[in-house]
Amino acid sequence: MLAALLFLTAPYAAAEIINLDKGSQGSCYDGTTHVVTCFIDNVTCAAMGNTPYEAGFISNYGGCCHCNSNCDHTKETGTDCSYYDTSSGSCYDGSTHAITCDVTQSTCEATTGNVWYAAGTVGSNGCCHCDETCDHSQETGTNCQASYYDESQSDGSCYDGTTHVVTCDVGHADCEALGHAWYAPGYMSGYSGCCHCEESCNHDLETPADGVDCSTRYYDVSPSPTRGPTAAKTVAADAAAATTVGILAAAAAGAAALL
Structure with a gap:
């Protein structure tokens, strides 16, 4: 077995955790896809040709942190923040009966008949609506991975x-x-x-x-x-x-x- 050879003495820096309290490594903006990803350090982000932001960065647009991890919420000026590393909840469409993940309460309930559920809500099947921000220890369903309304x-x-x-x-x-x-x-x-x-x-x-x-x-x-x-x-x-x-x-x- 390789196990004995694999687990030796690499320094802890290999874990690449910058802030030990919360674990965010900052955020990374892809100028082509316009996607912001959390937990990426500056060096890796820049090497990908993207724009890195330090942990806790607050966007000038909306006044919210990119990532919930390492965010000082007292410095945010936004009133309805949605983060790239945390689900904002799930939204049930009363007309189509579809559930959409990572939707803020205000956005969901702006449409009459929609019902908003907090992040981590476990449905009647015993599985979270969404994989992101799910406490899997609270799930009682089987094969939950196949039932999430967001990408696993x-x-x-x-x-x-x-x-x-x-x-x-x-x-x-x-x-x-x-x-x-x-x-x-x-x-x-x-x-x-x-x-x-x-x-x-x-x-x-x-x-x-x-x-x-x-x-x-x-x-x-x-x-x-x-x-x-x-x-x-x-x-x-x-x-x-x-x-x-x-x-x-x-x-x-x-x-x-x-x-």
Whole structure:
């Protein structure tokens, strides 16, 4: 097995977390698609030919932070903010019976007959309406991944320095509270050149090492490589309030070269 070779002594900097309290690495604006993505550091964003913004950046248009993570909401001037890393809720269209994700309450209810639901709402099928900002530990349904009204996405990956297991779709606060090392959605391993997780991976940016097939390296597919979850969607564990102590301790124990 490669596991013994993969988890060695790479420095904690490999995790690329700038703010240990909340985990945002800033935002990245793609001038071609006009899409803003959170959790991307300035160097990576600039290397992609895009425009980087520091963590907590507040847009001049609308007066809202790009990303909820690391936002000082006391400095926002907007009154109905929607963030690129957090769902604004879901909107049920009373005419078409369709549900749309990431819609603010004011926008949804501007149309008579529409019903707005807060982010993380669990429907009658036991699954969240939307994958983004869903607390999967509250879901009771089966095969929820197939029922979301938005594109299935990862909340990041979480590395346990004791068991050397990488778990996908775990948020920063949950991972940190477990004393583990968290990696942003789309993070690519310095060892394999592949993303940790299939979800939220930009495959165009992967640089697989010689002989490496990235499709066999993701920790959210089945079968998964060496160790890690085998389910298509891993439910994040409930966790207490985040602290920086556990994540630093996990790093000191040896966040790995695989990471």
